[in-house]
Amino acid sequence: MNNRGPEYRFSVEQLQDHMAGCGIEKAIITHALARYSHPSLGNELLLREISGHDNLHGSFVLLPPATDELGPLERYIDAMISNHVYTVKIFPESQRFSVSDWSAGPLLEILAERRVPLFVWSKEISWDRVQSICKKYPTLPVVIEQSDEETYRNLRYLYPLMNSCENLYVQIHNSHLYLQVDEVVDRFGAERLLFSTYYPVDDPHVALMIVTHGEFSQGQKEMIAHGNLERLLNGVVK
Amino acid sequence: MSDAPFIVDSHAHYGCCSNFFMPDPSPEKMLEVMDKCGIRRVCSSHIVGLYSHNIEYAYEETLNILQKFTGRLYGYAIYDPFLIEESLKLLERYLPMEGFIGIKIHPAMHEYPLDGKRYEPLWEFASTRDTVILTHTYDATPLSIYPHEVATVQIYAVPKLIDSIAERYPKLTVILGHSGGHYYGQVQAIEMARKHKNVYVDTSGEAKGYGVIEWFVREIGAGKVLYASDMNWLDPRSHIGRVIGASITLEEKEAILYGNAHRIFRFAA
Numbered sequence: 001m002n003n004r005g006p007e008y009r010f011s012v013e014q015l016q017d018h019m020a021g022c023g024i025e026k027a028i029i030t031h032a033l034a035r036y037s038h039p040s041l042g043n044e045l046l047l048r049e050i051s052g053h054d055n056l057h058g059s060f061v062l063l064p065p066a067t068d069e070l071g072p073l074e075r076y077i078d079a080m081i082s083n084h085v086y087t088v089k090i091f092p093e094s095q096r097f098s099v100s101d102w103s104a105g106p107l108l109e110i111l112a113e114r115r116v117p118l119f120v121w122s123k124e125i126s127w128d129r130v131q132s133i134c135k136k137y138p139t140l141p142v143v144i145e146q147s148d149e150e151t152y153r154n155l156r157y158l159y160p161l162m163n164s165c166e167n168l169y170v171q172i173h174n175s176h177l178y179l180q181v182d183e184v185v186d187r188f189g190a191e192r193l194l195f196s197t198y199y200p201v202d203d204p205h206v207a208l209m210i211v212t213h214g215e216f217s218q219g220q221k222e223m224i225a226h227g228n229l230e231r232l233l234n235g236v237v238k
Numbered sequence: 239m240s241d242a243p244f245i246v247d248s249h250a251h252y253g254c255c256s257n258f259f260m261p262d263p264s265p266e267k268m269l270e271v272m273d274k275c276g277i278r279r280v281c282s283s284h285i286v287g288l289y290s291h292n293i294e295y296a297y298e299e300t301l302n303i304l305q306k307f308t309g310r311l312y313g314y315a316i317y318d319p320f321l322i323e324e325s326l327k328l329l330e331r332y333l334p335m336e337g338f339i340g341i342k343i344h345p346a347m348h349e350y351p352l353d354g355k356r357y358e359p360l361w362e363f364a365s366t367r368d369t370v371i372l373t374h375t376y377d378a379t380p381l382s383i384y385p386h387e388v389a390t391v392q393i394y395a396v397p398k399l400i401d402s403i404a405e406r407y408p409k410l411t412v413i414l415g416h417s418g419g420h421y422y423g424q425v426q427a428i429e430m431a432r433k434h435k436n437v438y439v440d441t442s443g444e445a446k447g448y449g450v451i452e453w454f455v456r457e458i459g460a461g462k463v464l465y466a467s468d469m470n471w472l473d474p475r476s477h478i479g480r481v482i483g484a485s486i487t488l489e490e491k492e493a494i495l496y497g498n499a500h501r502i503f504r505f506a507a
Contacts, residue, residue, distance in 0.1 A: 022483070152444075152472065153258040176446070176476040178469055179271070183261040199448060206446045209479030213275065 010200045012049050012056070019055075022204050024197070026055045026226075028087055034061035035091055040070055047083055057233075058085040059119065064097050064104045077110055086236045087117045089145075093124040099133065108133060112140035114237045117169070119143040127157040134165035141232050143169040147198050152177030162188050169232070171196035172224065173207045181224075182215040190220035194229050243278035246499035247474060249372060249415050249442040249466030252303055252313075253285040253296070263470040265303045265311060272310065275474050278496070279505060280311055282469075283342035283372070287316035293325065297332050304337030312503075314342035314372055319356035326359060333369065339503045340370035345394040347374070352399035365407045370502055372440075373400070375414045377423030392419070397426035404434035411436045411502060413464060416443035417454070424450065431458045438498070441477045442466035451484040451494075460490035464498050 010018075019027060029050065034042020039061040050056040060080050065073040080088075088111065092099050099108070111118055120130070122144050134142050142165070146154070152175065161168055162184075173196040175181050184193060195211060197204035211224055254263040272280060282303075287296025293316050300313040315332050317325045332338055341364060345352040352373060364371055376392035397418040404412065417439035418427035427439045439454060439462060454463050465481055467474035481494050500507060 155259040159259075176444075176473045177258070177260070178263075178471060178473045179261040179267070180473065201448065202446050203448045203450070203480045203483065205479035205483030206476040208483070209475040210473060213475050215274075 012053060015199070016053065018199065018204070022208060024204065026057065028057045028059050030059045030061060030089055035094070038069070039063055058083070059087040059089055060085050062088045062090055062107060063095065064107050066103065073106060073110060077114065077116070081114065081236065081238055086233045087119060089119045091121065091124050099125060099129055108137055108140065112137035115139055115141065115235045117141040117143055117232045119145050121145045121147050121149070122154060123149045127161065130168070131161055131165065134161070134168050138167055141167050141169055141235075143171060143194060145171045145196070146174035147201070149174065152180060155180070159187070162192065168192065169194055169228070172210060173198040173202055176206060176210065181210050185214070185216045185220055190216060190223040191228060193224045195225045243273060243276050244496050245275070245277040245465060245478065246496045246503070246505065247277050247280040247467050247469060248413060248464040248499050249440050250280045250282040250469040251285050251471055252282045252300060255285050255289055260470065265307060268470055269307060269310060271469070271474060275478055277474060278310070280469065281314060281339055281503070282311065283314040283316055287318070288342065288344040288347050291318055291321055293318050293321060293328060297328050301332065301335065308337060312337050312339045314338070314340050317341055317343050317360045319348055319350040319354065322356060322359055326363060329363060333367070340372055342372045344374040346376060346391045349391055349394060351394045353402055361403055361407050361410060365410050368409070370411045370413065372413045372415050375416055375423060375427060376419035377421070379422045397423055397430050400430050400437060401433070404430065404437050408434070409436065411438070413438045413440055415440055415466070416445070417441070419443060420445050421447070428454065428457045431462045438462050438464055438502070440464040440466035441480065441494070442468040442472070444472065446476060446480060451480050452486060455484075455486050455490055460486065460493040461498060463494045464502070465495045
């Protein structure tokens with residue numbers, strides 16, 4: 001892990017304490033080992049860690065099915081949903097797979113059928129590929145995460161994508177270009193922005209103040225803070 | 239803390255650059271945002287003078303802004319290491335003017351090392367006039383989140399390059415802008431601020447790591463940390479949130495948000 005700062009190993013209890021201190025009621029979390037070791041290990045450890053914490057919801061890291069590393073795809077996703085895990089992430093660049101149909105097609109198809117939100121870091125996928133996935137799978141909510149990247153430089157990619165893809169959503173934890181979130185709300189509405197912190201790598205107060213002191217209505221703040229994500233989670237076919 | 243704007247932003251910008259879309263870089267909008275965020279004073283350098291060698295244009299534009307928004311918007315003069323004579327003449331002319339509070343240098347964008355000889359006339363000039371220097375600093379390791387081609391020029395701006403200069407000019411007040419950028423640069427910035435009495439760090443930039451404000455305060459004390467946003471490039475709310483939300487005392491927050499800047503720039507309370 002790069003650029004992490006002095007202390008970045010945190011327990012679930014520390015996470016809970018910090019959330020309470022920041023006024024964050026619920027969180028979706030991923031286990032770091034699902035990215036840095038193996039998805040099957042990280043996903044399993046995640047379920048164990050968040051068990052008994054009703055305000056913490058898991059997000060699994062998935063792979064395309066060809067190498068059979070997670071077992072039969074449909075069974076894995078059924079089990080995931082029955083464990084109340086309603087969002088997934090992919091890391092195509094660092095975990096070395098293609099998101100084209102010949103590789104990830106079966107995975108994307110089943111996620112679109114079940115309307116499971118797909119989170120992907122912008123540095124892990126090309127903007128052209130994001131556009132083609134959004135177009136081919138209109139029932140698949142695609143959430144752009146902007147982690148470990150200067151994503152404020154990406155608005156010239158993001159705006160035309162948001163214009164053309166209704167199923168594209170954006171997390172805000174790295175949206176700290178001057179006036180960025182205010183501008184996006186003004187142009188596109190608040191419906192497709194999701195509050196996120198990238199804790200414990202980033203300081204949650206960065207994203208918090210961008211929303212609490214945003215130049216938009218209280219209703220729009222609430223949509224970004226929780227409403228939009230709740231709507232996506234409620235849409236998952238269980 | 240007061241309800242009236244009281245924060246001092248020690249590192250910001252005027253103008254815009256072509257690298258990416260900037261929603262509204264105007265000074266008028268900056269004033270609006272300052273009022274909403276409780277920022278009383280912003281100290282900025284003009285991007286044109288840092289991204290190109292058109293420093294005279296940058297000075298003129300900065301002066302226009304300072305004259306229009308006196309008492310709220312302040313300016314850094316700019317020293318270009320490739321235009322030494324012109325820079326010194328402009329410094330002589332503009333620095334005494336109301337609103338100019340220091341000198342900004344950008345070794346990465348000007349692609350010249352912070353400890354190179356072309357900066358020597360600046361150190362001589364600044365040390366005899368008791369003026370503040372804000373230098374861009376960053377992390378040049380390959381793992382920096384900058385794209386590789388941008389990270390390469392940061393080699394000219396790593397914080398440890400200030401070491402020999404601060405040794406030779408102990409009275410020079412230097413702010414290490416962005417505190418070295420990311421973790422490896424921050425480690426160097428801490429080392430420099432701890433070693434040299436008049437070397438400071440600021441909060442500006444892309445890095446917004448969890449626990450970093452507390453780390454700075456623990457290592458070098460709140461008296462060495464200045465609130466800064468990099469506005470109109472980055473959003474001032476993000477770094478205000480980091481300071482206000484940090485697990486440090488109210489007095490330490492006040493020092494970072496305005497107390498240190500009042501002392502260094504000699505602003506009236």
